[in-house]
Amino acid sequence: EAEVAQSPRYKITEKSQAVAFWCDPISGHATLYWYRQILGQGPELLVQFQDESVVDDSQLPKDRFSAERLKGVDSTLKIQPAELGDSAMYLCASSRAGKVVTADTQYFGPGTRLTVL
């Protein structure tokens, strides 16, 4: 069964350093999401892509976070500089939704656990 791939699974970094996370969605899935999940909370959307275009990045802290999906397939989320409050699980999800964005089932990857020291 196809899965969403993420790497690395774990990342430990020091405050003010740069970190990057990678996500490869299920083949053929046009919509890709990045979420942040703080321990004990539900995931919160950071950015949503439809193919290579950003649909919603209203919750993305743009002074330090950036995301791209250049060819409309895999995606990278970057934090620079990292802060202590960025420690969380970063989850990537994808759905089949194509040209017309719909409320389709989202499939999640295993996540990247980030610890900022």
Place this chain on the structure above:
Amino acid sequence: KQEVTQIPAALSVPEGENLVLNCSFTDSAIYNLQWFRQDPGKGLTSLLLIQSSQREQTSGRLNASLDKSSGRSTLYIAASQPGDSATYLCAAYSGAGSYQLTFGKGTKLSVIP
């Protein structure tokens, strides 16, 4: 802005018991509602998705219901097993255009052998 609440935050039951997890949402104009399972330190696994026009969905020992008018959904787990121990999250799809999922904080379920 959509808000999703899950009660209780944690639940411990003996093996074999039937149980109900509750989810409520503030904006009834949802497109669908999705239930997920999350094991410690892992990603989310989709369990059931209920379209706004549906009242319930079933998969094996799981049954999810949706009442849009009252802003509630329930997840019923029959004959619970230790392997059901996990955190269960509900999420409501709402918002025209971007169709965002808004998650609750989850219910942590422990099934005691």
